[in-house]
Amino acid sequence: MNCDEARTLVARYADGEIDDLQGRSIAQHLRTCADCAVKHQGVLALRAQIRAEVPYFPATPALRERVRALVANARDVAPARPRPVRDRWRWLSGGALAGCTATILAWMLGTAVIDWRANEDVAVEAVTTHVRATLSNHLIEVASSDQHTVKPWLSARLDYSPPVRDLASEGFALGGGRLDTLDKQRVATLVYHYRLHTIDVFVRPEMVHAPTELRTVRGFNVAHATGSGMDWVAVSDVSADVLTAFVQRLARADAAP
Amino acid sequence: MSEHTRFEELVLPHLDAGYNLARWLTRNVNDAEDVVQDACIRALKYVGSLRDGDARAWFLTIVRHAFYDWCKRNRPAEIVKDDGTAIDMAADDSAVDPERAAQRSSESRLLADAVAELPVVFREVLILRELEELSYKEIARIADIPVGTVMSRLARARGLLQRSPLLHAIRGLPSGGQQ
Numbered sequence: 001m002n003c004d005e006a007r008t009l010v011a012r013y014a015d016g017e018i019d020d021l022q023g024r025s026i027a028q029h030l031r032t033c034a035d036c037a038v039k040h041q042g043v044l045a046l047r048a049q050i051r052a053e054v055p056y057f058p059a060t061p062a063l064r065e066r067v068r069a070l071v072a073n074a075r076d077v078a079p080a081r082p083r084p085v086r087d088r089w090r091w092l093s094g095g096a097l098a099g100c101t102a103t104i105l106a107w108m109l110g111t112a113v114i115d116w117r118a119n120e121d122v123a124v125e126a127v128t129t130h131v132r133a134t135l136s137n138h139l140i141e142v143a144s145s146d147q148h149t150v151k152p153w154l155s156a157r158l159d160y161s162p163p164v165r166d167l168a169s170e171g172f173a174l175g176g177g178r179l180d181t182l183d184k185q186r187v188a189t190l191v192y193h194y195r196l197h198t199i200d201v202f203v204r205p206e207m208v209h210a211p212t213e214l215r216t217v218r219g220f221n222v223a224h225a226t227g228s229g230m231d232w233v234a235v236s237d238v239s240a241d242v243l244t245a246f247v248q249r250l251a252r253a254d255a256a257p
Numbered sequence: 258m259s260e261h262t263r264f265e266e267l268v269l270p271h272l273d274a275g276y277n278l279a280r281w282l283t284r285n286v287n288d289a290e291d292v293v294q295d296a297c298i299r300a301l302k303y304v305g306s307l308r309d310g311d312a313r314a315w316f317l318t319i320v321r322h323a324f325y326d327w328c329k330r331n332r333p334a335e336i337v338k339d340d341g342t343a344i345d346m347a348a349d350d351s352a353v354d355p356e357r358a359a360q361r362s363s364e365s366r367l368l369a370d371a372v373a374e375l376p377v378v379f380r381e382v383l384i385l386r387e388l389e390e391l392s393y394k395e396i397a398r399i400a401d402i403p404v405g406t407v408m409s410r411l412a413r414a415r416g417l418l419q420r421s422p423l424l425h426a427i428r429g430l431p432s433g434g435q436q
Contacts, residue, residue: 059276
């Protein structure tokens with residue numbers, strides 16, 4: 001072994017990081033080479049001096065106290081440690097909640113759309129029925145301005161008894177009544193005359209999801225009101241505000257005779 | 258075994274080693290305590306991933322990481338790659354000042370001061386090798402460098418100490434080829 005080869009091995013030899021074969025070679029070289037022996041001695045002497053003079057700092061009492069507190073803290077927290085599971089449940093229930101909310105929202109939206117479409121359909125159907133009855137001159141099956149005649153006639157043909165009011169004093173003269181089919185239901189239709197106009201009022205037991213707003217279908221206004229346990233759908237070519245006021249007046253319980 | 262029990266059984270026995278490393282890296286009692294406390298918090302958190310048998314090296318790795326994180330926050334200038342050139346120049350400049358050297362030699366903590374003045378990358382491998390007596394392989398893992406780099410840094414650290422102006426007057430220490 002020459003000095004170039006030995007140079008890279010001296011420190012490793014001094015650090016005990018060398019295999020036996022190389023160890024024997026370098027040991028032999030050091031016995032014969034003063035320069036390399038000095039380097040080797042230099043590492044060993046430095047190490048001895050470091051271990052003698054460079055302090056090894058053990059953990060301070062203050063640090064031990066702080067670490068003890070840390071561990072105690074961890075121990076206190078430990079019982080609540082099945083947190084991942086709890087978290088998972090929280091996420092799960094959160095997800096379930098979100099899912100339920102989404103479902104409910106979707107359902108509400110869906111029913112709202114269905115209601116809207118149904119109302120649209122009811123309004124269209126009401127107008128169609130009104131037009132057909134007008135054209136076919138089949139407006140009135142029981143012709144009477146007497147509500148006490150119209151009401152029994154309707155009640156005898158329906159499974160409910162619609163309130164019938166003559167509002168001639170307010171300009172809305174009862175002309176009579178007939179039966180119609182609206183939204184697959186047999187309904188009572190009250191016919192009123194207002195000046196030169198005819199107003200059909202479809203009366204049926206109150207629906208859960210009833211139309212609320214005024215609609216205009218093919219030039220006819222369709223107004224709705226709820227009251228006296230009934231849904232009131234009025235169709236006419238009278239102005240919208242008159243029709244709305246009228247149907248609301250009909251539906252009001254205090255209007256009952 | 259719960260986390261804190263594992264920590265107490267596997268990590269706490271190496272608290273001195275962790276503090277010694279932190280103390281030599283920060284060169285300050287309070288900072289070293291902060292670094293080791295931070296390391297303990299991390300160790301408590303990750304002690305589940307510790308395999309038996311290498312707890313000291315594992316904990317020292319965490320302490321070292323905690324130190325570098327602390328350093329970034331508090332002494333960013335110190336992480337700048339320092340290859341010891343400044344110390345070399347100082348050694349050349351003040352090589353001959355027998356009076357001062359003699360005065361220095363009378364002080365008791367000469368070598369400790371020289372170690373403390375080493376750039377941190379050399380200081381850490383020297384402390385791990387000479388005070389913790391770890392193998393090249395363990396040091397390589399802790400410092401996250403190849404074994405070859407451990408050897409070269411160790412040689413550099415020793416050379417710097419042997420040529421340090423603080424040590425010139427020390428008797429019996431071969432002065433690293435200066436003669």
